[in-house]
Structure formats: structure tokens, C-alpha cells
Amino acid sequence: MAGVKDYVNNKVRENREQVEHHIAEILKLIGEDPQREGLLETPARVARMYEEIFAGYEVDPRDVLGVTFDENHEELVIVKDIVYYSQCEHHMAPFFGKVHIGYIPSGKIAGLSKLARLVEAITRRLQVQERITSQIADIMVEVLQPHGVMVVVEGEHLCMCARGVKKPGSKTVTSAVRGIFREDPASRAEFLSLIKE
């Protein structure tokens, strides 16, 4: 077992050193001096930050929802205002906002914190907002087999605020609707009104 652990540790160290090396190269290419005092530790900091903001690659989001309980509650459950930070895959610039998840269980409920962990596992990668939204809904369906799932994601994209078209404050809202929420406008309306409060 120690062999596997050593192998993993070596791989992590090797990856980190590679990232540090390339960040130092990028610093030169943008006209900076990676040897100046303020920047000496920057490549190492960026490498550590990447491990954190891209930690989702180490997690199978299906496993995160692993803790489920059998329960007869077959009414709407909502966890709203789950804050996320992700990186857009087009520019590697941050986007962030809130996720709201509602589902109607059919016998299996998830630990509430596991929904927030699911959001972390899916957002801590290079992403587009639409895929975050549909992946959350699809994994909820796969693992919990609920009567329905509805996911709304709000996002502010720095690639749209700080550069390019420069529209600070603009928000992107995406939704994914599965199961009973598709056929039943009253369920959709209930979810939407409850996440607004």
C-alpha cells in the first residue's frame, strides 16, 4: 500500500513542479521578471491554488451523493443559495454565483450537505455554466431516482465583466428540469417562488 501512496505523492509533486515551471514561463512572456522579490513564490502559490480550484478532477461526483437515506417524504426538497466558484473553460477566468437545487424524492433522500458537495465536485473544474447545471440534474437523477429535479444556476463571468465585452453586473441564469418538473408547471412555479424568497 505504501508503494501506491508514494507513487501518488510523487505524481502530485511532479505535477506541481511542472505547473510552477510553466507559470514562471508565462510570467516572462507577459513581460514580468519571475526573479523579482514579489514574484519569487508566485509560481508555487499558483500551483497550490490550482490544486484547490481544480480539486473536482479528483472526485467522482456520483460518489459524493453516496450517503442516502430511505425516507417516505415525497414532497419538494430545496437547497438554495449554494455559493460556487468555477473557471470558464474558454478563458480560464473565474465565474461564480449560486446554485439552487430542488427535488421530489421517490424513497431515497440525500444528506443535505452532500448536495453542496456535489456542487463543489462539479464546479471545481474548467466548466461552462450550462454543463454545471445539467450535470447536477443528471447526477441527482442517476443516484437518487427522484420523481423530479430542478436546478437553477446564477453566474457572473469575469470574462464578460473584466475583459472582452466588459459588462459588469450582468448575470447568466441557466436551468435544468427533469422528471415531474417537466410536465407540471405548478411544481416548477413552487420551486421558482421558493428560491426567490
Ligand SMILES: Nc1nc2c(ncn2[C@@H]2O[C@H](COP(=O)(O)OP(=O)(O)OP(=O)(O)O)[C@@H](O)[C@H]2O)c(=O)[nH]1
Ligand atoms: N455558453 C457559455 N458561454 C460562455 C461561458 N463562459 C464563457 N463563455 C463565452 O465563451 C465565448 C468565447 O467566445 P470567443 O469569441 O471564442 O472568445 P473571445 O474572443 O474572447 O470573445 P469575447 O468574450 O466576446 O471577447 C464568449 O462569448 C464567452 O462569453 C459559459 O459558461 N457558457
Ligand SMILES: [Zn+2]
Ligand atoms: Zn470565459
